[in-house]
Amino acid sequence: MYVVVNYTRRLQTLAFNLGPSCYHQGVTGASITSQDRKSKQNFSCCRWTHSTRISNSKVPRVATWEPVLENQLPPPRQIPVDLVDKLERLALVDFRNQEGLACLEKAIRFADQLHVVDTDGVDPMDSVLEERALYLREDAVAEGDCAEELLQLSKNTVEEYFVAPPGNIPLPKREERAAMLKHSEF
Incomplete structure (x- = not known):
């Protein structure tokens, strides 16, 4: 799920504190490091991933499509x-x-x-926003x-x-x- 960060202080702090579960979706796709968290860099988009420890869901992580005969x-x-x-x-x-x-x-x-x-x-x-x-x-x-x-x-x-x-x-x-x-x- 992609969340657009509106450059507000609250959302930046949230993205910085999530650590390895939030990835910068830039051209390189590199993950946020501790050095990036300390910087004042603005991120435009973050991908939120869920840990397997949180839930063992039967719903697939990636959408699938199969035609119905x-x-x-x-x-x-x-x-x-x-x-x-x-x-x-x-x-x-x-x-x-x-x-x-x-x-x-x-x-x-x-x-x-x-x-x-x-x-x-x-x-x-x-x-649709169950986790928020x-x-x-x-x-x-x-x-x-x-x-x-x-x-x-x-x-x-x-x-x-x-x-x-x-x-x-x-x-x-x-x-x-x-x-x-x-x-x-x-």
């Missing part, structure tokens, strides 16, 4: 009409043609590749009493609340779509 995937599923109707209502997208249905099936087929991944012994990730402390700043009000000004920016308000616009596609009810389904290619 078609025979490893579960068989393609036929999407029932009820599920298509529900997806249309939730996503406000019309799948009621061959192109839309083909796109949906390709997306499901792409996601099926996740079933092939071996996750035995791998704990779920809580955060995430500090939150205190909320400090810089400006205030501007609710009336903000509400004037909205097109629709009800009792001092913003009103969200309706969905992008008004979908007809299932009974109304029955007539359309008779004439479609679905």
